[in-house]
Amino acid sequence: MDRKTKCHNDLRSQILTLDRAPGGDLDEAGLCAEFGISRTPLREVLQKLSGAGFVEITQNKGAKVVSMDLPTMRVFFQTAPLIYANVARLAADNHRGNQLNDLKDIQRRFKLATRENDPATAAMENHAFHEQIGEMAGNPYLLPSLKRMLIDHTRMSQTFYRPASDAEQVLVTKACDQHDAMIAAFEGREAPLAIDLTLQHWDLSRDQMERFVRQDPLPVDVISLKEKRHAV
Amino acid sequence: MDRKTKCHNDLRSQILTLDRAPGGDLDEAGLCAEFGISRTPLREVLQKLSGAGFVEITQNKGAKVVSMDLPTMRVFFQTAPLIYANVARLAADNHRGNQLNDLKDIQRRFKLATRENDPATAAMENHAFHEQIGEMAGNPYLLPSLKRMLIDHTRMSQTFYRPASDAEQVLVTKACDQHDAMIAAFEGREAPLAIDLTLQHWDLSRDQMERFVRQDPLPVDVISLKEKRHAV
DNA sequence: GTTGAACATGTTGTATACAATATTGGGGTG
DNA sequence: CACCCCAATATTGTATACAACATGTTCAAC
Structure with a gap:
């Protein structure tokens, strides 16, 4: 390269x-x-x-x-279901050619990364998974919004793939299973099911991400001392 | 500059x-x-x-x-109401500061351009009008999709502001009135009304644009002879 | 001690020369 | 006559030198 x-x-x-x-x-x-x-x-x-x-x-x-400021994150949580659900519906209806096989390949790599405790790769493959669904939707107008959502989604999910407890590991496994179910829904072109699974998947992510946001009382941003002074 | x-x-x-x-x-x-x-x-x-x-x-x-190929335009017509309606709702809820005044300024210039038969300016001010509504929505995730829609929307609307008949002139005036009504809805923070007006506005645009698309049997694209040969 | 101005430094923006990659046209071969 | 290869040309990609701008520091004046 x-x-x-x-x-x-x-x-x-x-x-x-x-x-x-x-x-x-x-x-x-x-x-x-x-x-x-x-x-x-x-x-x-x-x-x-x-x-x-x-x-x-x-x-x-x-x-x-x-x-990644807090007000924007609030907007993120507000907007994500709208975009994700619509993209899932379109993907079920419109995917073609090898796109589903590519999705399966990504899911294979994602599963492997979670099993082998490789959090960075897991997060990136999860990102690729949802971006691929965006490609399958075949909607160049919605895609840029999806991609922007995924940037912050992946950044906020970073801790998700570093499970500290067994209970958290269960959630990762559940997310992985949801991916499999989504693939099946796409394969059967079952749009309503794909939407439903996507929203379930979103609920899981959301809970995790909100914990991540709450967990950290410090601003996620790197703020220079100067800017901080201005704020005071 | x-x-x-x-x-x-x-x-x-x-x-x-x-x-x-x-x-x-x-x-x-x-x-x-x-x-x-x-x-x-x-x-x-x-x-x-x-x-x-x-x-x-x-x-x-x-x-x-x-x-601007035809399959993509079909996707455009499918997606526009979703984006436009949601942006309108958010704009009604979230606009602040001088944003509404800026919108009124744009509308003033738009009205002037339609009255003075300046089609290029009218199309650009209409573009600015809807982009400003996007700003008012305060949603950085939805905005890129809106902007992409507006690109093709404005390109397809080019003939709209060059009304050949009186009947067409009436439609331009109607679109202008709808803008005024939308401004009022934003000012009163009446989200449901803003959505409704936006969808009415969309219906008007859509009819006009579909006429534009049908009107022209040649592909809108500049296709080189070489590419044409490939297609055959 | 604080403020402000001028200078010194560092970082970003632009122009230009050169390298790499496509495209075109001509000549040769089947 | 069609096809293909190769050279000539044009166009895009990269490096570097220089210009413009922002920032930080020093020193003087109040």
Whole structure:
């Protein structure tokens, strides 16, 4: 794979796994050194990531990882069922060709990652699973919204795949089973069932994510001292 | 305004007004000469437009205006009410500060453009009107979908603001009145009414746009002879 | 001690030259 | 005449040098 593409993919997954903190600075020179490319292609990568909602670029002030503030998260929880349910319905109706097989492959890798206790991979494969459902829906208008939801969904789910207790491990297994059930619904083109399973899956995620949000009284953002002072 | 920004805005509005044909090629050297900037910032503009769904970039093959094929348009008609209605509801609930005043300003300019028979401006102000409603909704997850819908909506509405007959002029006036009614609904924070008016407004647009689509038996895309041969 | 201005430094934005990749056209072969 | 290969050309991708802008620091004035 070409270094520019690798840079794009690495940044993307580092953002999704919270390896790059929300609100964190993305210094051009540093990233150039890190990925061994010059500033021109690096800036194009940042532009692309900005278009996809991973990064925020400010004129003359550089790029940051998109932040995750609490008011926005409230909007997230409000909006997710609408998008997810509609995408699931469309996916059941419209998927074609090898798309379902690709989904099964992703699910296989997802299951493996959860079994082998590889939380970062599990989170990324779960992301890929839901993005693939978006592709199956065949709706270029809804897809950008879905992708933006998935960014924050995956970031908030990071702790989910690092189960501390047995009870939490059970939830991961349950999520995995729900994926299997969803695949079956897509295969049978049973749209109402797909919607229902999707909403169940959402309920599970939501409970987990709300715990994640509540758990952490500190803002998820990296806030510079200066900005903090302004806030006071 | 800086030349790079002007380049971005000009390309954007030229695409929306069909001045740049869907599927049409965007040559870097040509655009550089046209806007008096070098290739580096021009490419960044194209990246940005690509992220917003105005332009498609293919590796080593340059940029094109996003195409408008018939299957996608079918998806458009299927998806629009969902997005528009939900955005309207959220806008009624969540708008704040000067957002409503900004909307009124846009509506004023829109009305003026329709009265003075300035179809391109009317189409752009109508676009701005609905984009502003998107801002008022305060939902960063739904907004990208709305914006993508509006791109094709505005492109398909181009003939709408060039009314040939009196009967068509009546429809434009009706659309304008609906905007006023929507503003009133937002002002009173009457979400159900806003949804209802939005769906009525959509019905009017849809009839008009379907006529536009049917009217033209040739594909809206610029298809090269080579691609045509492939299709045969 | 605080404020403000000027300078020094670092970071981002742009232009240009060069490299890599597509496309086109011509000549040769079956 | 059709087809294919190869060279010539055009277009896109990358690196680098320079310009513009933002930030942080120093020093002087109050």
